[in-house]
Amino acid sequence: MKVTGYRSRTTAHDWGRLIGDANGVMPDTRTDVPVLILETDSGLEGVGLGAHPDVERVFHAIDGADPRSAPALYDRMLNQVFKTGHAGATFGTIGAIDMALWDLKAKAADEPLWRTIGAADRFVPGYASGLDIALDDDALGRLYERFAERGFDAAKLKGGHDVERDRRRLEAIRAILGRNSPRPALMFDANEAWNRTQAVRFVTALERTVDLTWIEEPVRRWDAAGLASVRRGVRAGVATGENLTGLEQYRPLLDADAVDVVQVGSVWGITHFLRTAAVAHGRDLPVSPVAYHANPLAHAAAAVPNHLACEIQDFSWPIGLAVDQEIADGGIVLGDLPGLGIRVDERRLEAAPALTGPPAVAGPHVRPGRAGLRLVPER
Template identity: 35%
Template sequence: MAKITNVRTDLYRVPLATRLSDSTHGDMDDFELIVVRVTDADGATGMGYTYTVNAGGHAVARMVDPYLSDVLVGEDADRIEALWQKMWWHLHYAGRGGHVTSAISAVDIALWDLKGRRLGQPLWRVFGGFDPQVPVYAGGIDLQFSVPQLLAQADAFQEQGFRAIKMKVGRDELRDDIMRVAAMREHLGDGFPLMVDANMRWSADRAIAAARELRAFDLVWLEEPVIPDDLPGQARVLASGGLPVAAGENLHTLYEFRAAIDAGAVTYPEPDVSNCGGMTVFRKIGSLAEAHNLPVTSHGVHDLTVHCLAAAPNRTYMEAHGFSLEPYLAETMPIVDGSVTAPERPGHGLDLDFEKLAALRV
C-alpha cells in the first residue's frame, strides 16, 4: 500500500509573453497556477496542477489545503477512484463544480502521476494505450489582434508545426468577425482546418445568425456560442446554425456533459482535465462521448491532456493553449507536422522548474 504522507499546495501568478484577449474575459496578462504535490511513504511524489483566469486561485488552493489534504493523508494513494469519491463527497455541499472540481482535478492528476511513476509507465499506457500520436491545434486567444497580427500569428503557428488553428470571434459587430474569419481563410487556403471560438458571447438567435454566415468558411467547429447554462439554446444553434459545435471548458462535472449530450447541444465534447475532475473524469467523459458516437476534443493544459487523448479511440484534435508552461518545464512536447507524441517518461512526464517558479509564488 502506497500511503499518502503529505499534500503540498503552491499558488503562482504566471505572466504571459503576449497580452491575450477574448470576448468575455477581456485582456489577460497573466494566469494563476495552483500546483499540488502528493508524496507517499516511500518518498515518491506525483504532481498535478490547475489554473484560473483573472481570479479565484486562492479559493482553489484553500480547497486543497486544508480541506482535501486533511482527508487524503494516511490513505492508500493507489485507490484513486475511491479517493476521488471521498474528495467529491467531502466538498459536495461546497460546490459540486467550479473551484471544487478544479481543486479535485489538481489532486487527481497528482495521484495518477504518482501511480505512473511508481509503475515506471507513462499514463497513456496505464490508461490502455490507443495511439501516442495525437493531432493538435493552436488555440489563439486573439480577439483584439489586428488582422495583420492575426495573420502573422497564423504564420508563426505553422512554423511551430501546427496544421490546425483556432481563432476568436465575438466582437461587437458581427461584420468584423466575418471579415476577420474571411481574411484567415484566404490566408490559410482551402482545406486548412480552422475553428472559431465565441467564448459564450452570443444569445442563441445571434449565434444562429453568426453560424449561418460563418458556414461559408468551411470551419471545423464553432466553439461555445452561448453560455453553458443555455443548453436548449445551444441545441438550437447546433440544429439551425449549420456548423458543428464544440463546448465543455465551462462544464465542470460528468453530469453536466451528460446533460449537454442528452440535449443534443454538442458535437465535440471539450473537457478541460484541470477543471472537470481530473484524469479520472476526463476519461469518463471520453467514454460517454464514445458511447454516443461523438469525437472528444480538449481544452487547455495540453501537456497533461495528451495522455488522456492518446488512450481514447474517439479522440480528435487536442488544443495547445495560450496559457503555456513551456518556460517552466524541463522537457516539452515537440509539434511535428500537426501532431504531438505522448511521452514515454513515467507518469505524465512533466517536471516543473520550481526554482524558476519561486519568484512567481503568491
C-alpha cells in the same frame, strides 16, 4: 505507497502576447499557474496543475491513501463534499489532486502516463488556438504562421463582436494554414457571449464565405434548449463542455441532442476526462480536451477511441516547469519520462512572483453586463 502531504506553489506563464475572448482581455502578458505537489512516503511526488483553493478541505479524503487507486480516490473526494457541492473551485481542486494522483500512479509503474492509461501511440492530434481576440490582424497572422510551421491544419479563432472583422481573420487563418491542407478546419469560439438568436444570425453570416467546423459555446454552458436551437440553425457543429464541472452536467445537453463535439476542461483532471469520453463514446460523439499549461489531458486523450483533437495554445512552458513533450506535425508528441513528464524546479518557481492581486473587474473570466442581451452583436 501512501500520500503523506502536499505543497502548493504558483508560477507564471509568459504568453508574449495579450490573451482573451469575447468577454474581455487579460491585463498582462503573464498569467499565474498554480502547481500542486503531492508527497508520498516512498519519496515519489505527483504534480497537478490548476487552481486548488479548497485543497486543505479536500486533502483529507486522500491523506494516507495509495495514490495508485486514483479513480477510487476521485470518488472519495466527490463523496466528501457532496453536501456542499463539488462545482466551481472545489471541482478544480479535485481535478488538480486527481491529476497529481495519476502522475504518481504512472511514476510508480516507471512509465509515462499515456502508457499507464493504455495508449498505443504517443502522438495526439491537435488544433491551433491563440486566445487571440486582442491581436491586430498583422499579429494574428504572425502567430498562425508559427502554428503553420509546426504542421497545423486546424485552428480556432476567438471572436463574437464584429462579424466582418471575424470573417476577415478566419479567411486569413485559412490562407495561412492552407499550406498544410487544401481545406483547413476552422473553428470559432464565442465564449457564451450570445443568446440563441444572436448566435444563429452571427454564424450564418460567417458561413456565407467560411466553412466552419464547429461553433464553440455560442450560448450559456447549461442552456440545452439554446444549444440545440443553434445546432439546428447553422451548418457548423456545436462544441461545448469545457466549463461543465461534473459528469452529470452533460446529461441534459446530451439528452437534448445539443452537442456535436464534447469538450472537457484540462483543469478538471484525468478521471473526469476519461469518464466524460466514455459517455460521449456511448453516443458516438467525439471528445476534445480544452488546453491548459503542459497539456496534461493529452496523455488521456491518446488512450480514448473517440478523441478528435487537443487544443494547443502555445509552444512554451510556465517558468520552472520542464515538460517532456513536443509540439510538432500539427499535434503533441508525448515523451517517455514517467508520469505526466512534468519536472518542477521549485527554486525557479520562488523566483517567479505570483501576479494575483485584487479580484478582476473585467477580462475573460468576468461576464460583461450586456452579454447575450444585444439584438445585434457589437463592440
